[in-house]
Amino acid sequence: MDARQAVNAVLTDLERVRNTVAPFPSCVVGSAVLAAYHEDRGTLGIDTTFNDIDVFTNSEGYFMLMGALLHKGYKVMPNYERTPVRQLARGFGGWKTNSLKLEHPRGFEVNIICKYEGREELTSLYSVLLSFDWGGLCMGYDEFGVFHDLRAAIYPDVVDDDYGMLPARAASIGEGYMGEYIAARMFGRLAKMALRGYKMDRFAAQISNGYRVLANRYQGFPDAKHQALAAFYFDVRKLIEDEKWQDLADASSALIGLGDGSDDEAQFAAEIEALL
Secondary structure, X not given: OOHHHHHHHHHXXXXXXXXXXXXXXXXXXXXXXXXXXXXXXOOOOOOOOOOEEEEEEOHHHHXXXXXXXXXXXXXXXXXOOHHXXXXXXXXXXXXXXXXXXEEOOOOOEEEEEEEEEOOEEOOOHXXXXXXXXXXXXXXXXXXXXXXXXXXXXXXXXXXXXXXXXXXXXXXXXXXXXXOHHHHHHHHHHHHHHHHOOOOOHHHHHHHHHHHHHHHHHHOOOOOHHHHHHHHHHHHHHHHHHOOOHHHHHHHHHHHHHOOOOOOOHHHHHHHHHHHO
């Protein structure tokens, strides 16, 4: 199934839920929406492959959609079977981003997401898009199924589709303020979009600077874990500069697979060094 068909299928399901229950805050966004946009235009050089479709909503909508979509034939993705049980019993437990991975009846993945920024739920399309990392994703469908492309409003001077980070992310992640969870994933996100043919020069330069700052800071830590991460992120910068996108994607997957090293930091450091 192509991206346009998948996005339209989800939009149709959300409209049916609204007609059955009541209007609720929601938006459909992410790389699948961007892929559908380029499919519609027949953009050359863009791989419109997509991994999943993201549906953002508030906490009430999240749990309502969980039941409604499962009733419509969606299924919980493997390894996420306990997520509904845990969330229904305990709520979100203070997590910033809460999600449930579902399989659409036609075989593609749909994520229901409730996200918080500054302890406030993101309930509008605009607030969700401004929480993203890469400006190229600043488009989507609002709670009425209406498409909005906010890229020109956020980046009025960009005319070559080379979008950088969202301003808030440029001031934080772009300056090295990222925890280990984000740091392990950010260069993988860059690589994924670059491999699909999107222009990522500005975004790559900002991320590269962020890893430079982070690696320099980690060098000041005496423990083996942070020393190994510092060396690793210096290597990541070199791969970004050389545009070794597949190597970056592989390295991100490998680093994520190692976990956080909290059980055995010495072993974790050794495994990181093996990735260098």
